[in-house]
Amino acid sequence: xxxxxxxxxxxxxxxxxxxxxxxxxxxxxxxxxxxxxxxxxxxxxxxxxxxxxxxxxxxxxxxxxxxxxxxxxxxxxxxxxxxxxxxxxxxxxxxxxxxxxxxxxxxxxxxxxxxxxxxxxxxxxxxxxxxxxxxxxxxxxxxxxxxxxxxxxxxxxxxxxxxxxxxxxxxxxxxxxxxxxxxxxxxx
Amino acid sequence: xxxxxxxxxxxxxxxxxxxxxxxxxxxxxxxxxxxxxxxxxxxxxxxxxxxxxxxxxxxxxxxxxxxxxxxxxxxxxxxxxxxxxxxxxxxxxxxxxxxxxxxxxxxxxxxxxxxxxxxxxxxxxxxxxxxxxxxxxxxxxx
Numbered sequence: 001x002x003x004x005x006x007x008x009x010x011x012x013x014x015x016x017x018x019x020x021x022x023x024x025x026x027x028x029x030x031x032x033x034x035x036x037x038x039x040x041x042x043x044x045x046x047x048x049x050x051x052x053x054x055x056x057x058x059x060x061x062x063x064x065x066x067x068x069x070x071x072x073x074x075x076x077x078x079x080x081x082x083x084x085x086x087x088x089x090x091x092x093x094x095x096x097x098x099x100x101x102x103x104x105x106x107x108x109x110x111x112x113x114x115x116x117x118x119x120x121x122x123x124x125x126x127x128x129x130x131x132x133x134x135x136x137x138x139x140x141x142x143x144x145x146x147x148x149x150x151x152x153x154x155x156x157x158x159x160x161x162x163x164x165x166x167x168x169x170x171x172x173x174x175x176x177x178x179x180x181x182x183x184x185x186x187x188x
Numbered sequence: 189x190x191x192x193x194x195x196x197x198x199x200x201x202x203x204x205x206x207x208x209x210x211x212x213x214x215x216x217x218x219x220x221x222x223x224x225x226x227x228x229x230x231x232x233x234x235x236x237x238x239x240x241x242x243x244x245x246x247x248x249x250x251x252x253x254x255x256x257x258x259x260x261x262x263x264x265x266x267x268x269x270x271x272x273x274x275x276x277x278x279x280x281x282x283x284x285x286x287x288x289x290x291x292x293x294x295x296x297x298x299x300x301x302x303x304x305x306x307x308x309x310x311x312x313x314x315x316x317x318x319x320x321x322x323x324x325x326x327x328x329x330x
Binding site for chain 1: 197198199200202205234237238240241242243244245247248249250251253254257258259261262263265266267268269270
């Protein structure tokens with residue numbers, strides 16, 4: 001039993017993915033345990049809504065399950081998951097913005113944070129930053145999420161966002177500048 | 189040409205994540221006090237952003253509902269059949285084609301140089317074994 005647990009823990013993503021490709025549900029569950037939390041949080045940092053992040057997270061893993069037999073990507077599984085997650089989240093934001101141009105509706109969506117914590121003081125403290133993040137573009141939020149939440153190097157972020165390291169550096173630079181401006185304005 | 193500050197921006201403060209061909213720049217972290225200070229400053233700035241952004245956006249834990257939805261994926265969705273071209277088929281087809289081509293060529297060649305033709309009679313005049321020479325010699329001796 002201990003040996004099986006140890007083996008399960010030691011199985012690489014590639015091994016689990018190969019078993020998933022053969023329809024092994026248990027291997028897929030292990031991949032879920034490993035990656036679902038980080039995927040959920042990356043998406044959350046882009047869409048800034050828990051409900052949407054959960055739906056999109058589910059969509060990412062549905063795609064993984066369906067496409068596992070056809071897996072051709074040479075990239076690491078985590079890179080693939082992050083790429084699909086950020087693409088879905090960015091597309092979702094763009095669709096959302098087209099549907100709801102009115103800021104009030106966006107603000108309503110963003111105000112559902114800190115649910116798990118139930119901490120009003122925390123929510124009050126976090127509110128300005130969330131509102132500032134909401135003013136950035138979804139690509140800028142994605143770059144910030146990968147850099148400061150996942151702590152990925154710029155080169156890896158470029159791979160995920162299908163961009164160049166230079167473009168990602170510029171994206172990050174603009175995001176930090178915009179955040180400083182917005183947060184600075186709030187402090188005044 | 190990339191400089192130390194640009195390399196820091198692109199590859200981060202962890203020197204082990206830098207590509208191998210940047211090792212001369214990476215050694216500057218130890219050799220140059222200015223570069224070491226630059227790296228410390230970069231790390232402090234990055235930590236500050238990290239702290240600020242992580243404090244501002246809570247780390248979500250998977251809700252029970254989402255856990256159930258994720259766990260049900262393998263039962264609720266069918267996997268797509270693999271569209272990758274199988275290597276066995278082309279190899280098998282190529283073998284069969286080569287075999288048929290070989291047979292066709294072989295049959296043609298055999299027809300072209302058939303043994304039971306007029307040439308067979310011609311071959312009879314060839315004294316391959318030299319037996320006619322021996323006969324002539326024996327006749328001479330006698």
